[in-house]
Amino acid sequence: MSARTPFLNPLLALDDRTLLARFAEQHDQGAFEQLVKRHGRLVFGVCRRAVRDAHLAEDAFQAVFLVLARAPGKAVEAASVGGWLFGTARRVGSAARRHEQRRERREARAAQPAAGAGAPGGDFSDLLCVLDEELGTMPEEMRAALVACFLEERTQDEAARELGWSVSTLRRRLESGKELLRSRLARRGVTLGAGLLAGGLGAPARAAVPALNPSPAATVLANEVLVRGVGLKAGALLSAVVLAVGGLAHGLVSDATPMASAGAAPAEVAPPIAEGVPWATVSGRVVFPKGHTVPGPAALAPAALKDASVWEPFAPLFDERVRVNAGNRGIADAVVWLRPDATDRRAEFPADRVHPALAGAKPQKHAVLAAAGQFRPRVVAARAGDAVVFENRLPVPTNVHYAPTDDGARDFNVLLGKGVAHTAKPLPALRAPDVYRSDIYPWMRGCVWAFGHPYFAVTGADGRFELKGVPAGAWRLVVWHEVAGYRAASRLGAKLTVPDGGNGPLELGPIEFESDDWPTP
Numbered sequence: 059m060s061a062r063t064p065f066l067n068p069l070l071a072l073d074d075r076t077l078l079a080r081f082a083e084q085h086d087q088g089a090f091e092q093l094v095k096r097h098g099r100l101v102f103g104v105c106r107r108a109v110r111d112a113h114l115a116e117d118a119f120q121a122v123f124l125v126l127a128r129a130p131g132k133a134v135e136a137a138s139v140g141g142w143l144f145g146t147a148r149r150v151g152s153a154a155r156r157h158e159q160r161r162e163r164r165e166a167r168a169a170q171p172a173a174g175a176g177a178p179g180g181d182f183s184d185l186l187c188v189l190d191e192e193l194g195t196m197p198e199e200m201r202a203a204l205v206a207c208f209l210e211e212r213t214q215d216e217a218a219r220e221l222g223w224s225v226s227t228l229r230r231r232l233e234s235g236k237e238l239l240r241s242r243l244a245r246r247g248v249t250l251g252a253g254l255l256a257g258g259l260g261a262p263a264r265a266a267v268p269a270l271n272p273s274p275a276a277t278v279l280a281n282e283v284l285v286r287g288v289g290l291k292a293g294a295l296l297s298a299v300v301l302a303v304g305g306l307a308h309g310l311v312s313d314a315t316p317m318a319s320a321g322a323a324p325a326e327v328a329p330p331i332a333e334g335v336p337w338a339t340v341s342g343r344v345v346f347p348k349g350h351t352v353p354g355p356a357a358l359a360p361a362a363l364k365d366a367s368v369w370e371p372f373a374p375l376f377d378e379r380v381r382v383n384a385g386n387r388g389i390a391d392a393v394v395w396l397r398p399d400a401t402d403r404r405a406e407f408p409a410d411r412v413h414p415a416l417a418g419a420k421p422q423k424h425a426v427l428a429a430a431g432q433f434r435p436r437v438v439a440a441r442a443g444d445a446v447v448f449e450n451r452l453p454v455p456t457n458v459h460y461a462p463t464d465d466g467a468r469d470f471n472v473l474l475g476k477g478v479a480h481t482a483k484p485l486p487a488l489r490a491p492d493v494y495r496s497d498i499y500p501w502m503r504g505c506v507w508a509f510g511h512p513y514f515a516v517t518g519a520d521g522r523f524e525l526k527g528v529p530a531g532a533w534r535l536v537v538w539h540e541v542a543g544y545r546a547a548s549r550l551g552a553k554l555t556v557p558d559g560g561n562g563p564l565e566l567g568p569i570e571f572e573s574d575d576w577p578t579p
Contacts, residue, residue: 073220074139075451076372076430082130083381083519094123097140098267100209101147107187108151109158116268118154120276122147125283134434135425138202138221140210145201146283148194153282157275192242200235203228222451222477336530336558337413342566343521344394344537344545345387346576352382353577358501365499368454372431377501379541380577381519388521389571391437392539393491393507395514396525396554399532403549404489407511413527416512421445421484426494428452428474428502433494436504437540439516442487446506448494450474456496463490471497491540505540530558535566542573 069077069092077093080086098119105118125146126133136142193201206217207228218228272280346352356377360366369375381390398405409417421443427434429451438446448458455475460482462468472480485492487510495503507514515523536551538544546552556564 072371075134078130078134078139079430079432079434081127085519090127093126093139094270097143097210098270100140100205101143102267103186103209104144104147104190105151105154107190108148109154111158114154114158114275117273117275118147118150118279119268120270120272121150121154121279121283123270124272124276124280125150128280128284131434134427134429136202137198138206140205140220141198141202144205144209145194148190149283150279153279157279188243188246189239192239192246196235196238199231200238203231204235204239207232222453336556338528338530338556338562338564339524339526340396340528340535340554340556340564340566341522341524343386343568344389344392344517344523344571345521345568346382346389347570347572348387350576351578352384352387353380354384355381356577363499363501365454368452369431375431375501378432378436380539383520386520387568388517388519389539390517390519390521391435392517392521392523392537392571393437393439393514394517394523394525394535394537395439395509396511396528396533397536397551399534399553401550406487407509407513409511411529411531412511413529416527419512423447423481425449426504428456428458428496431499431502433496433502433504435516437516438504438506439514440485440506440508441512441514442508442510443484444508445484446482447479448472448474448482449479450476452476456498456502458494459497460492460494462492463488468492491538507538528556528564530556535569537569537571539571539573541577542571542575545569545571545573547573 069088072080072089072092074093074096077086077089080089081093101122102115102119105122106112106115108118109115122143126143133139133142136145193204196204202221203217206212206221207214212220214225214228214232218225221228223231357374358377360369360373363369363375378391382388383390396407398407419441422440422445424438424440424444424446426438426446426448428449431452440446448460450456453476455473457471457473458480459471460469464486468483470480470482474480485506485508488506488508491505491507493503493505513525513528515525517523533554533556534551535554536544536549554566
């Protein structure tokens with residue numbers, strides 16, 4: 059009998075950011091499974107050292123991957139996914155420790171290490187906690203190098219490839235990170251030689267991890283960190299999404315609101331809106347019109363791609379101008395905003411009607427990454443005064459040709475080498491979107507629209523949007539898409555009345571986007 063050739067999972071060849079993109083955009087359960095397998099031991103090691111109770115450590119482990127499922131774009135922005143997971147595990151562990159301390163106070167007992175396998179204890183475990191603390195405060199690139207080479211025990215070649223660095227760059231940052239870590243430990247009275255440093259950091263990478271099976275306690279921890287530590291507004295209840303992990307279906311969760319776009323700038327959590335005042339959270343879903351066949355993903359022909367071999371790890375690449383969710387017909391990347399209920403197209407949103415918590419927002423920077431063969435995100439909605447930072451994380455150089463619609467002074471065409479970034483000038487309020495593209499790889503393109511008020515959103519992969527702190531009154535809701543133009547061909551939008559009934563949700567339900575410009579299958 060001839061020996062069988064083992065089947066090689068093609069996902070094994072993909073880097074972490076590509077796996078995250080597949081999960082966020084295609085709900086690829088296998089991609090998420092690979093991320094859990096790659097980073098599970100790192101995460102569980104941090105969680106075990108954060109709390110005394112072994113079961114709570116498992117809940118914290120589950121919570122970290124719930125946060126990743128809810129906010130994959132945040133991990134894509136980081137220098138490394140492993141480094142981001144380390145930081146998230148530290149935040150979840152701190153939240154778990156607070157829960158543990160409250161429970162101990164309620165039970166009026168002295169804090170003692172929990173009995174049983176997996177509970178941390180001993181001087182060496184205390185030392186690892188100190189290492190965690192110091193790693194968590196290090197510069198991101200140094201931490202990414204240390205996490206990749208020690209906590210995850212990658213070779214330097216593997217780590218450099220995953221991080222998108224040269225081996226010499228990795229070695230330089232690794233040595234700098236070790237020296238900084240040693241000096242910080244010395245200030246705390248800890249002396250650690252090079253061998254013990256590697257052994258101490260590598261110890262958690264060899265720990266066994268629990269099965270991924272989130273509990274209610276894990277959901278609570280994930281929600282707390284989503285609000286406090288990741289910069290997302292997680293006010294809605296979590297709803298279940300099913301991910302196949304280790305051959306089993308385990309319940310993970312995602313917010314009922316759209317996922318944050320990859321590369322979106324961290325959003326500040328707005329102060330709670332007071333009860334009894336006329337503000338509302340307006341939400342809904344923009345959907346492909348009924349009676350029309352939903353267009354499927356349009357794969358780009360490999361033969362038509364310049365430098366085709368470069369894109370093989372990310373294949374297949376798609377034309378992303380139109381993305382429609384096959385399950386609920388939701389349209390991604392549509393821009394939704396409010397405007398006054400007026401026939402004057404130039405009427406501006408009254409500044410005195412903006413919620414006080416939103417009126418004085420500081421300018422932000424929005425990251426657009428060239429990664430995995432596309433610009434992420436493709437569509438950026440921003441506020442006047444914000445800026446966009448373009449960063450190349452491709453293995454090859456590309457250019458960004460930015461074409462503003464109303465001001466030639468903001469036009470630029472820059473070549474970005476691997477790892478290079480360029481910050482555009484602050485945005486004014488726009489009456490039409492600016493567009494950007496790569497002239498080298500023409501399928502990579504997108505647009506930016508800036509507003510003079512905070513009531514705008516870009517629909518997520520499921521077509522959902524949410525506008526917070528909307529004042530009561532008569533308004534118009536405008537929907538625009540780069541291919542279909544304005545919904546119902548109306549720049550004025552559809553009339554919307556927000557009732558003067560106090561703070562609360564206003565769910566608009568499905569909003570059909572009729573247009574003659576949608577592609578036909």
